[in-house]
Amino acid sequence: MTVGQQGRGPSIWARPQRGTRGPSPEYRLADIAAAAIRLASAGGLAAVSMRAVSAELDTTASTLYRYVASRDELLDLMVDNALAGFVHTPRSGEDWLGELVRLAEATRSLYVSQPWLLDAVPTGSAPGPNTLRWFEHCLQAIAALDRxxxxxxxxxxxxxxxxxxxxxxxxxPTAIDFGAMDPARHPLLTSVLTGTAPGLPTADLFERTIRAVLGGLLDDRAG
Amino acid sequence: MTVGQQGRGPSIWARPQRGTRGPSPEYRLADIAAAAIRLASAGGLAAVSMRAVSAELDTTASTLYRYVASRDELLDLMVDNALAGFVHTPRSGEDWLGELVRLAEATRSLYVSQPWLLDAVPTGSAPGPNTLRWFEHCLQAIAALDRxxxxxxxxxxxxxxxxxxxxxxxxxPTAIDFGAMDPARHPLLTSVLTGTAPGLPTADLFERTIRAVLGGLLDDRAG
DNA sequence: CCTATATTGCGAACGTCGTTCGCGGTTAGA
DNA sequence: TCTAACCGCGAACGACGTTCGCAATATAGG
Structure with a gap:
């Protein structure tokens, strides 16, 4: 592969295959990504260091650079690997908004089950095939719309x-320290925070927000 | 101050004042935050290292820990310092949605002018007085609503x-590498990306989204 | 006034991180 | 057979966040 030195070519996804010369690689990208995801699931994205991932595979950090040009590329790999677990099948007779709500809830549950994704996605600038598949599903659902x-x-x-x-x-879980709050200066905020338990969002807030946003942006009446 | 060792008390904002014993501090939190913001404006949040900030103030990294318990606390300081530049005054006769749209656009322009805020805010778990002031403004605008x-x-x-x-x-600016895209596998995505220039979002997309979300969540017809 | 105490700035160090370099060994093409 | 490409890996570099201990300094209490 020899990606570490020369590899400032295209993204991982469109990288030329390895030549046939040397010994065959001992690891596969999928295994590397899986090891990294294992660490991230246990200790968050901060636990995913090149040394830790390589140790998980019983090798050294410098070996990883034969497969990945940088840590960010490894994160790209992880994201797309995790998104492989996303499944969505349209149901006949379902309206586009309902389908997108269903798709959104599946996506959210995937993010919630693997919170490190929320930190890894912003980094990634090279969407992998599974990320593109997600986009494709969304566009499919609204293909009939005249926008x-x-x-x-x-x-x-x-x-x-x-x-x-x-x-x-x-x-x-909202571990926010409101030590700076002065009831005199922030009366409304104080009454809101003391009046009711902060708690989790309303159960249907997510669906209502999705419907409000997509309805407002794509519904035929808007424009 | 002696925050570095003993300082695992409350957040920066509710920290006991310094005693009167030793020499008076040579720096002020506002100056430290300003120096850090200067670095972040120039080179992003990654340029804000304890050593770099201290060098900006002609001192050393360990000195900073007399004022700040950790780098994350320094980030909290920066965020609140930047939010001090946020101003918003309600206009008489303005409906709540219009006012919130105006507030939202002012906030967004602040984020855009200092993009490091987008990376620093998720870290912060201790909102400072200016952050609380922002929340208070929002709650003020919808105080009359029956929610x-x-x-x-x-x-x-x-x-x-x-x-x-x-x-x-x-x-x-959407520096995304679509090298993994296979036109056969992702026909809709391909047509969208090749058919039109990706470009920036529609001019009024922001306002329309804000109105859709807040209208959907707070309007009297919903619920 | 004198002394104990608290506080400051700071140099040095620790452990970790991402990344690079160069070596020896291995495989396939010429 | 020889050469060029590729692999795994040990060692190192520079930077990072953070801690520790020390000398200097200023106040509080007697």
């Missing part, structure tokens, strides 16, 4: 952002 | 998330 491609792309981008937003608030 | 405090809090949280989402997409 410009750009509008559809924007809507899907916002959809993804809203999903990550809700997944993030579900993953972080 | 439960929890619903209002949720809506403000979603509002903030949407603002950051749009600020992020405006800050990162």
């Amino acid at each position: 410009t491609p750009l509008q559809k792309m924007e809507a899907v981008g916002v959809l993804n952002g809203v999903i990550m937003l809700f997944a993030r608030s579900a993953a972080a | 439960t405090p929890l619903q209002k809090m949720e809506a403000v949280g979603v509002l903030n998330g949407v603002i950051m989402l749009f600020a992020r997409s405006a800050a990162a």
Whole structure:
């Protein structure tokens, strides 16, 4: 592969195959990604260091650079590997909004089950095949709508952002320190925080938000 | 101050003042935050290392720990210092949705002008006085609405998330490498990407999204 | 006034990190 | 057979966050 030195070519996904010369590689990208995901599931993305991942595979850090040009590329690999677990099948007779809500909830549950994704996705600048498959599913659901491609792309981008937003608030149990709050200066905030238990978001807040956003952006009445 | 060793008390904002014993501190938190913001504006949040910030102030890294318990606390300081530049005054006769849209656009422009905020905010778990002031403004705008405090809090949280989402997409000019895209496998995505210039989001997409979200979550017809 | 105590700035160090370099060994093409 | 490409790996580099201990300094209490 020899990616470490020369490899500032295209992204991992469109990298030329290895030559046939030397010994065959001892590891596969899928195994490397799986080892990294194992560490991330246990200790968050911070636990995914090149040394830790290589140790998980009983090798050394420098060996990893035969397969991956940088840690960010390894994160790209992890993201796409995790998104391989995303499945979505349209149901006959389902309206596009209902299908997208269902797709959004499946996506969110995937983010929630693997919270490190929320930290890894912003880094990634090279969407892998499974990420593209997710986009394709979204576009498929709204294919019949009479909107410009750009509008559809924007809507899907916002959809993804809203999903990550809700997944993030579900993953972080609001360990916020309000030590700076002065009841005199912030009366409304004080009454809200003391009046009711902060708690988790309303159960249907996610679906309502999705419907509000997509309905507002793609519904035929808008424009 | 002696924060580095004993300082695992409350957050920076609710920290006991320094005693009167020793020599008076040579630096102020505001100056430290300003120096860090200067570095972040120039080179992103990655340029804000304890050594770099201390060098900016002509001192050493260990000195910083007299003022700040950790790098994350320094980031909290930076965020609140940047949010000090946020101003918002309600206009008489303005409806709540219009006011929130105006507030949202002011917030977004602040995020866009200082993109490191988007990386620093997720870290911060201790909102400073200026952050609380922002929340207070939001709650003020919807004070007259007949919604439960929890619903209002949720809506403000979603509002903030949407603002950051749009600020992020405006800050990162879509340097995405689509090298993995196979036209056969992803026909819709291919047609969208080749058919139109990716470009920036529609001009009014932000406002329309804000209105869709807040209208859907807080309007009297919903619920 | 004198002394104990608290506080400051700082040099040095520790462990970890991402990444690079060069070596010896291995395989396939010329 | 020889050469060029490829592999795994040990060692190192520079940077990072953070801790520790020391000399200097200023106040509080007697």
